[in-house]
Amino acid sequence: MSKILPTCVRRLSHVCTLKPYKETRWLMPNGNPIGAYIYNCVANQKVPVILSDPHVATWYACGPTVYDSAHIGHASCYVKLDIIQRILKTFFNIKLVTAMGITDIDDKIIKKGIDTKTNFTAVAKQYEHEFWLDMSSLNIEKPLIITRVSEHINSIESFVQGLLDSGMAYVAGDGSVYFDTSKFPAYGKLQKMQDSGEPSDEVKKNKMDFAVWKGHKPDEPFWGALWGNGRPGWHIECSAMVSKVFGSQLDFHAGGIDLQFPHHENEEAQSCAFHKTRQWANYWIHVGHLHVKGEAKMSKSLKNTISIPDLLSSYSADTFRMACLMSRYRYTMVYNEDLMKNAEVVLNKFKYFLQQAVVYVNNNDNKASGDYKDKMLENLQNVEEFNFDALKSDFDTASCINSLLNLVNDTNKVIKGDSKDYYPVPVMLIAEYITSVLSRFGLKLQESQDSNVMNSLIDTVVEFRHTVRSSALSSKDKELLSACDIVRDKMKSIKVQINDSNKTASWVFNK
Known part of the structure; x- marks a missing residue:
C-alpha cells in the first residue's frame, strides 16, 4: 500500500458498527480517525474518516472534458467540493494534497475540432483556459496537481498493459482493449447493481465490459501501443493518472453523482485489479445534481444550461456559494430565482450584522462597558460546538448557516435594544467567530472590485x-x-x- 508518508497503523473496529463485508464491500482503513463521518456509497451509510497519517490526505476530483464552456451545474459541483476541501483543511487541520484530471482527449473534443476545422488540441486548451478563469471567478481554489490525459499517455499504456498481463483485460477484434468484468466479482459495488452496462457491442465478451483502449478509427488522432494503434478509454485515464501521482490507494475521490456509474465504478474495478487490492479509493464523495426549476438536471444535452459569466452578471460569487452552503452537498439543488434571492438575503443579513457590530462597539453613547455577558458567551460556545458537530456529520453546512443566523438574531437583540448595558467584548467575539466560519467556507464578504x-x-x-x-x-x-x-x-x-x-x-x- 503506497502512501506519501509512513503509515501509523491502528485498527479501529470499534469506531462504528458496519454491516458484514459481503454486504457492504467497504473496508475500514487502518490508521487514525479525524473525528468526522462521511457518507460512503459502497457502505451505504456514514463511515468514519480514517487516514494512515492523521494530518495528511490525498484527494482526486474528476475534472471537465474540455470541449465546451462550463455551466452552473458544473459550478455547483466544484463549489461544493471546494467547501468540503476547505472544511477538511481549516476545521480538521488536514494537509490535503489535491489533484484534478483534465480530459483533453475525447470523442466530443475531436468532433468539436472537426466541426470548427480546428486542431483538437487547440480546442482543449481554449476551453481548459476558460474553465480555470470560471473557477477563479467563483473563488474555487486551484488543485495543487493538474493531470492532463495528453501528458500521461505512457502511464495509461502501462496501466492497460498491466491489465492485459494479468488477464483482467482482452484485445477485441476491432483493436480495442476491454476490461473483463466477469473476472472481477466485486463489480457493481458502488452502484449496487450487476445487470446493466454500456451499450452492447459484438466485439465485447460481456455486456458489462468497458473499453480501456479504443481501437483506431480513420481520420481520428491515435497513439501507438503494443496491441495496436488507438487512444485511451475515458475511465482508464483517471485510474492511471491517480496511480502515477498517489500510488495504489487514494483517500478521497470526488465528482458529480452522475459519475458514480459507470465512470467511478469502472475506475474502482480496474484500479483494484491493477494494484491487486480489494479497495482503491477509501471515500467516494458524490455531489447531487443542479436542477432547473425542479424539472431536470442542468446539462448541455438538454440545452437548459446557464453559463458561469451569465450567473455572475446577476449574482455575486458569494451569493452562489451561500446557496450551495444552504443545501446538503449530496442532494439535488434546484436553481431558481427564489433560491438565489434567499441566499442573497441571508448573505446580506450577515454583512449587516458585521457592520452593526462594529458600529455598536464604536458608538458615542455615554455608556460604560459592563461585565462580560455570560449568556452571550455561553450561546457562542454552544453554537461553536453545534457547528463543529454538524461538520463532523458529513459536512452539514446547511445546519451551520442556520445556527449562525440564530446567533445573529440573538445578538441583534442586544445591539438594537434600549438597555443601558454595553457588551462590546461578547459582541466582537461573536462577530469574529461568524467572520471566521464564513471565510473558512470560502466567502469573501467584500466587494473587492468596488473602488x-x-x-x-x-x-x-x-x-x-x-x-x-x-x-x-x-x-x-x-x-x-x-x-x-x-x-x-x-x-x-x-x-x-x-x-x-x-x-x-x-x-x-x-x-
Whole structure:
C-alpha cells in the first residue's frame, strides 16, 4: 500500500458498527480517525474518516472534458467540493494534497475540432483556459496537481498493459482493449447493481465490459501501443493518472453523482485489479445534481444550461456559494430565482450584522462597558460546538448557516435594544467567530472590485440621508420622509441596499 508518508497503523473496529463485508464491500482503513463521518456509497451509510497519517490526505476530483464552456451545474459541483476541501483543511487541520484530471482527449473534443476545422488540441486548451478563469471567478481554489490525459499517455499504456498481463483485460477484434468484468466479482459495488452496462457491442465478451483502449478509427488522432494503434478509454485515464501521482490507494475521490456509474465504478474495478487490492479509493464523495426549476438536471444535452459569466452578471460569487452552503452537498439543488434571492438575503443579513457590530462597539453613547455577558458567551460556545458537530456529520453546512443566523438574531437583540448595558467584548467575539466560519467556507464578504472612492461617496450619501431622515422622523415631516424613500429606491436600483435603524444606517452591494 503506497502512501506519501509512513503509515501509523491502528485498527479501529470499534469506531462504528458496519454491516458484514459481503454486504457492504467497504473496508475500514487502518490508521487514525479525524473525528468526522462521511457518507460512503459502497457502505451505504456514514463511515468514519480514517487516514494512515492523521494530518495528511490525498484527494482526486474528476475534472471537465474540455470541449465546451462550463455551466452552473458544473459550478455547483466544484463549489461544493471546494467547501468540503476547505472544511477538511481549516476545521480538521488536514494537509490535503489535491489533484484534478483534465480530459483533453475525447470523442466530443475531436468532433468539436472537426466541426470548427480546428486542431483538437487547440480546442482543449481554449476551453481548459476558460474553465480555470470560471473557477477563479467563483473563488474555487486551484488543485495543487493538474493531470492532463495528453501528458500521461505512457502511464495509461502501462496501466492497460498491466491489465492485459494479468488477464483482467482482452484485445477485441476491432483493436480495442476491454476490461473483463466477469473476472472481477466485486463489480457493481458502488452502484449496487450487476445487470446493466454500456451499450452492447459484438466485439465485447460481456455486456458489462468497458473499453480501456479504443481501437483506431480513420481520420481520428491515435497513439501507438503494443496491441495496436488507438487512444485511451475515458475511465482508464483517471485510474492511471491517480496511480502515477498517489500510488495504489487514494483517500478521497470526488465528482458529480452522475459519475458514480459507470465512470467511478469502472475506475474502482480496474484500479483494484491493477494494484491487486480489494479497495482503491477509501471515500467516494458524490455531489447531487443542479436542477432547473425542479424539472431536470442542468446539462448541455438538454440545452437548459446557464453559463458561469451569465450567473455572475446577476449574482455575486458569494451569493452562489451561500446557496450551495444552504443545501446538503449530496442532494439535488434546484436553481431558481427564489433560491438565489434567499441566499442573497441571508448573505446580506450577515454583512449587516458585521457592520452593526462594529458600529455598536464604536458608538458615542455615554455608556460604560459592563461585565462580560455570560449568556452571550455561553450561546457562542454552544453554537461553536453545534457547528463543529454538524461538520463532523458529513459536512452539514446547511445546519451551520442556520445556527449562525440564530446567533445573529440573538445578538441583534442586544445591539438594537434600549438597555443601558454595553457588551462590546461578547459582541466582537461573536462577530469574529461568524467572520471566521464564513471565510473558512470560502466567502469573501467584500466587494473587492468596488473602488474606495465609490465606497466613500456611497458612505457620504447614506450618512446624509440618515441625518435628514432622523430629523424628518422627529418632526413628522412626510415630504422629507418621502424624499428619503426615493433616495433609498434610487440607490437600490444601482444595487446599493440601505438598511435603516434608529441609531445609524448601513449599506451593502446587492449584486
